[in-house]
Amino acid sequence: MTDRGVAVTGMGIISAIGETVEENLWSLLAGKHGLSRIANFPTRLREQIWVGEQKKTNDELSASLGLSERNAFTRTALLGAYAARQALESANMQGAHDLRTGFISSTSVGGMDYTERYGPTYLTSPEWHRYIPSHPAGDSSHKIAEYLGIKGLVTTVSTACSSAANAIMMGARLIRSRRLDRVIVGGTDALSKFTINGFHTLMILADAPCQPFDMHRKGLNLGEGAAYLVLESEEIVQRQGKKVLAYLTGYGNANDAFHQTASSENGEGAFLAMQKALAVAQLTPQAIDYVNAHGTATPNNDLSEGRAMQRIFKSNVPPFSSTKPFTGHTLAAAGAIEAVYSILALQQDMVPPNLHFDTPMEELDMIPETAVRHRSLSHVLSNSFGFGGNCSSLIFSKA
Amino acid sequence: MKKSVFINGIGAVTTQGIWRSEFFSEARVLDHAINAAEQPAYKGFISPGAIRRMSRGIKMSMYAAQQALGESFVTIPDAIITGTGLGCSEDSDKFLRSLWENDEQFLTPTSFIQSTHNTVAAQIALQLSCKGYNVTHVNGASSFESALLDTLMLLQTGEEEHVLLGGVDEIAEQTYSFLQAGGYIKTGSVRETVKTSVSPGVNYAEGAHFFSMSAGRVASSYAEIIDVKLQNELEGSQMRSFLQDFLTTKDLHPEDIDAVILGYNGDENDDLFYDALWQELPLATPLYYKHLSGQYDSCSAFGLMVAAFVLKQQTVPSILYWNEKIPPNTTWKNILIYNQYKGKDHSLVVVRAC
Amino acid sequence: MTALKEELKRQIIEVLHLEDITPADIQDEEALFGEGLGLDSIDALELIVLMDKTYGIKLADPKKGRDIFQSIDTMVAYISEHRTK
Numbered sequence: 158m159t160d161r162g163v164a165v166t167g168m169g170i171i172s173a174i175g176e177t178v179e180e181n182l183w184s185l186l187a188g189k190h191g192l193s194r195i196a197n198f199p200t201r202l203r204e205q206i207w208v209g210e211q212k213k214t215n216d217e218l219s220a221s222l223g224l225s226e227r228n229a230f231t232r233t234a235l236l237g238a239y240a241a242r243q244a245l246e247s248a249n250m251q252g253a254h255d256l257r258t259g260f261i262s263s264t265s266v267g268g269m270d271y272t273e274r275y276g277p278t279y280l281t282s283p284e285w286h287r288y289i290p291s292h293p294a295g296d297s298s299h300k301i302a303e304y305l306g307i308k309g310l311v312t313t314v315s316t317a318c319s320s321a322a323n324a325i326m327m328g329a330r331l332i333r334s335r336r337l338d339r340v341i342v343g344g345t346d347a348l349s350k351f352t353i354n355g356f357h358t359l360m361i362l363a364d365a366p367c368q369p370f371d372m373h374r375k376g377l378n379l380g381e382g383a384a385y386l387v388l389e390s391e392e393i394v395q396r397q398g399k400k401v402l403a404y405l406t407g408y409g410n411a412n413d414a415f416h417q418t419a420s421s422e423n424g425e426g427a428f429l430a431m432q433k434a435l436a437v438a439q440l441t442p443q444a445i446d447y448v449n450a451h452g453t454a455t456p457n458n459d460l461s462e463g464r465a466m467q468r469i470f471k472s473n474v475p476p477f478s479s480t481k482p483f484t485g486h487t488l489a490a491a492g493a494i495e496a497v498y499s500i501l502a503l504q505q506d507m508v509p510p511n512l513h514f515d516t517p518m519e520e521l522d523m524i525p526e527t528a529v530r531h532r533s534l535s536h537v538l539s540n541s542f543g544f545g546g547n548c549s550s551l552i553f554s555k556a
Numbered sequence: 557m558k559k560s561v562f563i564n565g566i567g568a569v570t571t572q573g574i575w576r577s578e579f580f581s582e583a584r585v586l587d588h589a590i591n592a593a594e595q596p597a598y599k600g601f602i603s604p605g606a607i608r609r610m611s612r613g614i615k616m617s618m619y620a621a622q623q624a625l626g627e628s629f630v631t632i633p634d635a636i637i638t639g640t641g642l643g644c645s646e647d648s649d650k651f652l653r654s655l656w657e658n659d660e661q662f663l664t665p666t667s668f669i670q671s672t673h674n675t676v677a678a679q680i681a682l683q684l685s686c687k688g689y690n691v692t693h694v695n696g697a698s699s700f701e702s703a704l705l706d707t708l709m710l711l712q713t714g715e716e717e718h719v720l721l722g723g724v725d726e727i728a729e730q731t732y733s734f735l736q737a738g739g740y741i742k743t744g745s746v747r748e749t750v751k752t753s754v755s756p757g758v759n760y761a762e763g764a765h766f767f768s769m770s771a772g773r774v775a776s777s778y779a780e781i782i783d784v785k786l787q788n789e790l791e792g793s794q795m796r797s798f799l800q801d802f803l804t805t806k807d808l809h810p811e812d813i814d815a816v817i818l819g820y821n822g823d824e825n826d827d828l829f830y831d832a833l834w835q836e837l838p839l840a841t842p843l844y845y846k847h848l849s850g851q852y853d854s855c856s857a858f859g860l861m862v863a864a865f866v867l868k869q870q871t872v873p874s875i876l877y878w879n880e881k882i883p884p885n886t887t888w889k890n891i892l893i894y895n896q897y898k899g900k901d902h903s904l905v906v907v908r909a910c
Numbered sequence: 911m912t913a914l915k916e917e918l919k920r921q922i923i924e925v926l927h928l929e930d931i932t933p934a935d936i937q938d939e940e941a942l943f944g945e946g947l948g949l950d951s952i953d954a955l956e957l958i959v960l961m962d963k964t965y966g967i968k969l970a971d972p973k974k975g976r977d978i979f980q981s982i983d984t985m986v987a988y989i990s991e992h993r994t995k
Contacts, residue, residue: 269652315692
């Protein structure tokens with residue numbers, strides 16, 4: 158194992174607060190959130206919920222990617238290809254076909270957005286049949302890999318809202334075990350009626366912009382987007398003299414094994430994931446300068462995650478914030494979007510704010526950062542937790 | 557130093573029933589377009605409180621997981637890793653239908669909660685109180701091999717000792733009717749086998765297959781997994797280098813492979829790939845299994861059961877031979893499994909007698 | 911009242927897939943959650959939809975369900991008073 162971890166040499170992102178890394182950074186620094194009423198498709202829930210929607214339509218995304226009109230990219234694949242292309246450009250990845258390059262994507266909704274739209278016609282008309290094979294989660298990864306021209310190890314992870322963190326972890330392990338030299342990792346999810354109605358039935362959607370870690374938080378806002386990182390081995394970086402954006406030094410995955418959707422009261426899964434990530438990074442909790450929390454703003458998550466953080470950091474909880482009030486909860490993409498934000502935090506020596514925070518939770522002895530804070534950061538921990546008790550933590554360290 | 561990885565226990569619920577010693581001798585060739593797995597009695601096996609919400613895929617997996625762990629005397633594995641192409645389709649279908657039928661009203665949470673792809677791995681973790689590493693891989697025909705790759709990395713590095721590895725896909729009426737409309741599954745009235753297939757599409761099915769994988773060999777060990785390789789796309793002309801590159805990294809030559817398990821499924825275009833690989837291994841005995849398992853994304857896990865069985869028993873049940881002419885008895889040491897679907901998601905796995 | 915209790919028990923058994931349980935097995939005053947019938951938080955959400963769909967009663971706050979869903983008796987009392995269909 159290399160001492161410095163796995164190098165991040167490129168990143169790309171599209172979210173409700175921007176279509177490039179720079180736009181996202183600018184929104185974070187300006188405290189400009191991306192929540193709105195849903196516009197890209199009609200739904201009964203329109204006036205009841207706020208979403209972190211990317212306003213580019215599917216046609217605009219297709220055109221920007223230069224796809225033919227009869228393509229069968231779902232929105233999940235379109236957002237993914239858009240972000241992954243940027244990641245490749247930022248890593249200056251043209252050429253170098255001698256390297257063993259892989260692509261590990263993740264998604265939870267897959268092609269559901271098109272199935273819910275055209276499914277009712279499939280049995281009576283062949284018009285939209287080209288979207289039938291676009292339904293499975295893995296199809297979006299194939300489409301993106303094909304678009305990027307990647308041939309080799311291509312696969313997909315789906316662990317609900319912790320998916321992208323696990324895709325990033327899988328990529329790092331592939332490099333560390335010397336199976337790959339370079340891997341593009343991340344996740345993508347589009348908003349769909351399926352997911353917004355699903356979360357609505359769980360009664361955990363807020364009817365206002367979300368307030369992570371606030372005593373009066375009322376639930377989450379859903380979002381959409383995609384983000385990808387280019388990970389490379391230290392050997393390749395040195396041989397090619399590449400610029401490194403940050404190092405992925407730690408990762409941990411654990412299961413809460415408590416309930417199908419709810420997190421345990423003491424945040425056992427979250428605690429174990431953070432503990433494992435620290436062990437892999439060979440860091441003490443005190444070395445963490447900022448925590449980009451999962452912080453969905455549901456009553457259950459924030460209490461459970463907060464308790465887990467207090468168990469890890471004791472009375473010295475580092476500055477922390479949830480960036481979900483900016484983007485909404487982007488489900489499978491969240492771990493990758495927040496990985497980009499964690500790396501930006503390291504590069505800019507900046508802690509992004511936790512918007513809309515007002516009243517501390519009485520169960521916890523910790524308060525998130527409410528305004529942009531400039532301070533020197535060496536190590537950032539990012540949490541992603543999902544249904545099914547899937548908990549993952551990543552640690553990024555300054556290049 | 558990389559550790560060796562062994563299959564120490566198997567469990568399955570398939571179209572050929574549950575995993576048992578007569579599994580292959582009692583097997584029958586499938587000839588329906590859609591073939592349901594033969595379900596065991598779950599009562600007394602899964603608590604009534606838990607079973608009432610479970611779809612077929614979850615129930616089959618709970619059963620197969622327990623069987624695999626039982627065979628290997630592992631109570632709680634260190635990690636649970638599954639592969640599934642379509643995930644929990646039955647619950648996805650259910651939620652989607654009620655979304656359409658009730659125009660986004662009166663929707664209930666249970667089917668949504670259980671529609672996520674990671675439901676199976678999560679439910680097993682919940683049932684076993686297994687707080688370890690837990691990941692679900694979802695990548696079409698290489699979903700299971702992706703989970704296998706993940707498993708190998710955990711065990712070879714010594715990070716974990718015991719991993720529960722599974723591959724599962726379930727029949728869901730609506731999803732399969734869409735695949736039928738799209739021409740991927742044969743039409744309902746067709747009665748063809750993999751060998752007699754002339755109509756478009758293939759016979760589809762479902763199944764759950766679990767493997768108790770460990771970094772140590774025990775009395776119950778079936779075989780050792782040498783390695784796995786994944787490739788998203790491949791031209792027929794690249795078959796030779798695809799195979800050679802993989803074998804070379806494992807210090808193997810084509811003549812070392814005693815049997816090759818091919819994913820022939822009766823689709824002309826799919827079968828061309830298997831012909832091409834077989835050509836590169838003239839000395840290996842070709843075996844097949846999709847005439848027994850049916851096609852579904854994680855069906856190649858059935859192929860791994862075939863390899864494990866042959867290597868442990870040192871005998872090939874006659875129903876598995878692709879060629880009518882059964883070759884003379886031999887010892888079986890190295891078996892290669894090759895799978896792909898529609899020219900995508902190619903995977904090679906080498907399994908060795910232990 | 912008795913007819914409503916019977917109807918409600920049948921509906922609960924159906925929507926919660928309580929296999930092997932008949933209306934006669936559910937006592938009117940028995941706790942539905944925890945001990946008693948052993949329902950959980952996901953069942954509570956299912957019951958909220960049942961109240962809306964069958965009786966036209968909208969419960970916006972899941973916490974409110976805790977009091978209403980204590981037993982068949984408490985549910986029937988609430989439904990009788992608030993039903994709109």
